[in-house]
């Protein structure tokens with residue numbers, strides 16, 4: 001575990017003039033790093049402030065945000081501990097970079113989407129929303145938190161070999177049961193980011209409620 005929350009590798013970019021939207025908390029997939037998703041800034045919200053941390057777990061040299069027992073089977077205790085660690089980073093970095101007023105929306109891919117879901121479920125006031133790409137069910141029995149009105153977009157592929165549609169629906173049901181406003185953006189591809197789904201995410205982001 002990292003003791004100084006800001007000591008973990010990350011990229012922080014300030015908002016450019018003219019962008020009044022939320023900061024993007026970019027969360028990469030297994031084997032990625034803090035640079036992987038930076039290109040999404042121009043697609044989703046040009047000039048947005050960005051926080052992009054690297055996962056602190058290594059699996060055969062590949063950065064991840066939490067441990068797994070095998071593909072698709074998570075170490076839920078580690079997931080919780082790493083989500084808490086990431087929440088401390090987000091709080092410290094938001095304060096250090098003056099992001100508290102605009103708030104953050106998580107944009108996570110695969111392992112990054114799964115830690116984003118855990119962040120929502122363990123730290124419900126932390127984020128203004130989340131866009132989850134190639135997202136799985138993080139907890140068998142998620143905590144009973146209140147997410148009332150929180151916008152969450154879920155974009156999974158119909159041909160994703162790791163995520164049958166029923167698992168996507170279970171994730172969405174778990175979030176809706178806690179009050180989240182879930183937007184389902186399925187796409188025809190596999191375990192990947194989809195361009196059409198990203199464009200719909202741009203529209204979803206620009207329509208987020210003011211805070």
Ligand code: MLT
Nearest residue numbers: 030068071072110111114
């Ligand atoms: C995970 O471990 O979060 C999922 O299996 C997705 C992945 O990272 O491959």
